[in-house]
Each structure stands twice: as structure tokens, then as C-alpha cells.
Amino acid sequence: MKPTKPDKKGESQVMNGKVDTIFWTEIDRTKEYNSTIENLDLEKKDSYNVSLLMPFEIERTDQSEVTNNATKLGKMANYYAGVKMALKKLEEEGINLNVNVLDSESGKFDVKIQQCKNADVIIGPRSKEQLKVTANFGRINNIPVISPWKSGSKISENNPFFVQLKTGLKDHFKKIIEHAKSEFSDDQIILLGRNTKREDLTYMRYMQGVAAALNQDNNVKPLQEFYVNEDSLKLGEFAFDSIFIQDQTTVFVLPNWSFLADEDFVYNTVRKMSGEKGLENVVVYGMPILLDSDKIKYDLHRGLNMRICRSSFVDRHSIDVKEFKQAYFDQYAGLPSDEAYEGYDMMVFIGRSMFNYGKKFQYFLDTYEQSLLQTKFDIQKVFKDDQSDDFKNIQYFQNEHLYILTFEDNKFVARQ
Known part of the structure; x- marks a missing residue:
């Protein structure tokens, strides 16, 4: 895989065009939701600003590792390549995202996080200590923070702006x-x-x-x-x-x-x-x-x-996976790794969610399940008191989807 190397200072991508309605596979449970969520101001926009904090660590890494899928930089380059494939898909669907990519593990992180003040959503970082800082920054500034790599009950508390995509x-x-x-x-x-x-x-x-x-x-x-x-x-x-x-x-x-x-x-x-x-x-x-x-x-x-x-599984026999694999090869002259599928699914999920529900999209994530290439997202509210269903007690949001993979006919098959 030979994805484009990210600029050390980050880069911006602007996706243009819009449509009124988008359809994709999902299970809609919106009608079952309580009156509180119905009264929220969606704060929809024509385009959304996304800060993507990627753990490239370019300053301390041999950049030749970008093509080695076994290295940290190689894995993150594949993830980022999947994100870029998703941005292309979202553009085709009329979803407008202005994406600013920052290397969270090069330079001063305090400087990087201040560059996220105008973001409508922050994705990353991977470092748990940096993630704690970012989650708190999101809570203070009312910016949803998406954690695609780490999960834990102690990362952030009393934070309805923190979403963990990894199942605990x-x-x-x-x-x-x-x-x-x-x-x-x-x-x-x-x-x-x-x-x-x-x-x-x-x-x-x-x-x-x-x-x-x-x-x-x-x-x-x-x-x-x-x-x-x-x-x-x-x-x-x-x-x-x-x-x-x-x-x-x-x-x-x-x-x-x-x-x-x-x-x-x-x-x-x-x-x-x-x-x-x-x-x-x-x-x-x-x-x-x-x-x-x-x-x-x-x-x-x-x-x-x-x-x-x-929590994830790539079914190599799936038509959608085969189409993605071919599109990825056409773009990068290589085959996608698991990280590429993860990056694609994450960005498509967040982009579509913002398009549907606006800046406060995290409150609506438990109203539907969305099936993508390598996972499903079943985001649920986590409360301080498990018996509570009060917005005041939301600690964070957590993906609860898991597969049971069984070994059948010399291959693994995903079961619910």
C-alpha cells in the first residue's frame, strides 16, 4: 500500500455538493426515543469542520515505514487511506466535511488541541493521556470527541460529548x-x-x-x-x-x-x-x-x-468488501489492511451521523444501528447509575456491538 504521506503540519480537505436525502442500511429506532431527545436543537449545517488527530509520530519515525503494514506508521497510514476513501464516498452522497489532519504524536500536543477550537467534531487521539485531555477539551467547548482506538470507563466522566467506538x-x-x-x-x-x-x-x-x-x-x-x-x-x-x-x-x-x-x-x-x-x-x-x-x-x-x-470482522466474500478492495487497489496500488477498513467505517459513520443529526449527533447515535464493511455501530449511553435514563447522568457513549466468530469450513464466520 502506498498512500499519500500526510503533511507534518496537517492538511485540509473540503468536500462539496449536497443532496436532501441519503439512504443506507440501518435500523431506525427514533420513534422509540424519549421526548428529551426530540426537543434538542439539531444545529444542522451545510458543512462540518472535523479535526482528525492521527498518531503518525512522523518526527520520530523512519518515513519509509509508511509502506510497511506491520509498523505503527504503516498501520496508521492504512487507517488514514481508509478515511480518505470514506471522504470520497461521503462527497458522492453530498456530505460536506472540512477535515483538518494533525499528527497528535509530533510536536506539542497542547498546540495541536488548541487548533481544534473551531471543530464540530474531534476524532482521536490514540494516546490515553492525550485522549483524557481531548475529552475534557470537548466537554468544556461542547465539541463531540470520538475515540476510535481506545475505550475505558476512567477516561472521562460526566461527559455527554465523549463517544467510544471500541467496545469495552x-x-x-x-x-x-x-x-x-x-x-x-x-x-x-x-x-x-x-x-x-x-x-x-x-x-x-x-x-x-x-x-x-x-x-x-x-x-x-x-x-x-x-x-x-x-x-x-x-x-x-x-x-x-x-x-x-x-x-x-x-x-x-x-x-x-x-x-x-x-x-x-x-x-x-x-x-x-x-x-x-x-x-x-x-x-x-x-x-x-x-x-x-x-x-x-x-x-x-x-x-x-x-x-x-x-468487535470487527472483514468478510472477504462480501460484495461490498470486494468493491472496496478493488477501489482501494485502484487508488493506492495495494490491498487494504484491517486498519483501512476501520478508518473507512469510522469516517462514513461519523459523516452520515452529522449529516442526519447535526452538531449534537451523539445524542441520536443510539436510535439506529448501522452496518458497514467490518463492523456495526450500536452506540449506547453509559450512565453513572445503570438504572438511570436521565440526560444529566450520561458519563459517555459506548459502542456495544460484538460478533462471535465461529470456525466453520476452514474459515471464520461472524455470528451475532
Whole structure:
């Protein structure tokens, strides 16, 4: 991929033309919304100013890496190329966006954020500390801030101008337990973890709580737990001795997700499990690392009937994906990476939302779901009190869409 290199000082793009009505695939739930949202002034404009804070880090990076999809700059260049493809699509739909691109990780960030004062929406940055500053800036200046790369409950509070497009960690756990319980009985499901890691114990406790809530009874630990001895994964003859259920499917839930902290453990766990299970039928639920790790190959995906919880998935057989792939190749003489699809979907989603709902579009994002190339956006309000539905208590907005990917006919398929 050879996208145009971004200017160090940023660049502006102006999209021209307009139409009255645009149609695309979405599920409209506007009529179900409460009276408060109906009374909002939409503040629609003929064009909107977008500040895009991209983490290029050009000042400290070899710019030859722009064509290497494995590097940070290469990934972000692909993302930006997808954004530019989306801007072209939006222009065709008559949506006018003036986009100012800034390198959030070169130069002084305080200077960059002040350049966003006239923006109608700010997208990025990726750094969590910079994101906290940006979210607060958006709240003070009544500018929606979109976080396409990071999510977390502690980034910003009491902030109805902050939108997280990445689904949270607990949402992944909840989706996994709901899906597993919908297909298997509790006595078939085993939570895996390390009793030497506090995070693993926290994950197990949360998932047990989800299962207990679904059961609506007094059993606070409805699922089995198994603590893996890491030494046995490398040195021992057996790590899962006698845990497999005979004549039934044994369902394992592996919640570890971090490449830095968990990749070796996750790989060694599934490798050892595959070797020990024999002829017993096994299903393994897990996080995106099961698909994204280069160590875990298709033989493990297939042998362990893996089901992976993921917020995005590119179906290479989709007609829309094939058309995008061809258009991308025509533009850049290369094939799009996952980051290119993500950048495209994000920009199309935000552009269409602003066109429909104006400067306060974030309040309307939970009135419809929109399907794009690699994900769906199901944005919901997050409240300080889960029982509340009062605009005063909005903490932020969060995408809650997740797929369960199942391995079928030697390929992954996205299930709801």
C-alpha cells in the first residue's frame, strides 16, 4: 500500500455538493426515543469542520515505514487511506466535511488541541493521556470527541460529548458468557485463569456475576473454574488432567486478551489443550488475541472449535468488501489492511451521523444501528447509575456491538 504521506503540519480537505436525502442500511429506532431527545436543537449545517488527530509520530519515525503494514506508521497510514476513501464516498452522497489532519504524536500536543477550537467534531487521539485531555477539551467547548482506538470507563466522566467506538473489555466477557450459556449448560462451561494473576481472578469474578444474573438465583458461582499452572504448560506431562467431560462438549472460556502480558500464556494453553484433549469434543471461547496472534494457527482454531468475541470482522466474500478492495487497489496500488477498513467505517459513520443529526449527533447515535464493511455501530449511553435514563447522568457513549466468530469450513464466520 502506498498512500499519500500526510503533511507534518496537517492538511485540509473540503468536500462539496449536497443532496436532501441519503439512504443506507440501518435500523431506525427514533420513534422509540424519549421526548428529551426530540426537543434538542439539531444545529444542522451545510458543512462540518472535523479535526482528525492521527498518531503518525512522523518526527520520530523512519518515513519509509509508511509502506510497511506491520509498523505503527504503516498501520496508521492504512487507517488514514481508509478515511480518505470514506471522504470520497461521503462527497458522492453530498456530505460536506472540512477535515483538518494533525499528527497528535509530533510536536506539542497542547498546540495541536488548541487548533481544534473551531471543530464540530474531534476524532482521536490514540494516546490515553492525550485522549483524557481531548475529552475534557470537548466537554468544556461542547465539541463531540470520538475515540476510535481506545475505550475505558476512567477516561472521562460526566461527559455527554465523549463517544467510544471500541467496545469495552467487560462487554466482551458479557457477550461470551451470554453466548456460551445460550448453547451449553452451566456444568459444561469452565472458566480458565491463573491464580497467580489478580487480573485473571477479577475476570472470573465478573463472568460468574454475569452468569448468576442470567440464572436469577442465589448461586454466585454457577460456572466451574480451573486454574492453569503455567509451569505445567511447558514442562509437565499434563496441564488439564481429568478436566475434559466424557461424552459431552467441554466448553472453556479463556478471557486473557493482552499481547504484552498474555500472548505466551494463551498460546501455550490452547496448544497444550489441543494435545491433551484426545478425541473429546472441546469448544474454546476467547478474545481477539486468539485470531490476531501469529502464533495461533488454523489447526488450533479448527481442533478446538474456537469462538472468538470481536468487535470487527472483514468478510472477504462480501460484495461490498470486494468493491472496496478493488477501489482501494485502484487508488493506492495495494490491498487494504484491517486498519483501512476501520478508518473507512469510522469516517462514513461519523459523516452520515452529522449529516442526519447535526452538531449534537451523539445524542441520536443510539436510535439506529448501522452496518458497514467490518463492523456495526450500536452506540449506547453509559450512565453513572445503570438504572438511570436521565440526560444529566450520561458519563459517555459506548459502542456495544460484538460478533462471535465461529470456525466453520476452514474459515471464520461472524455470528451475532
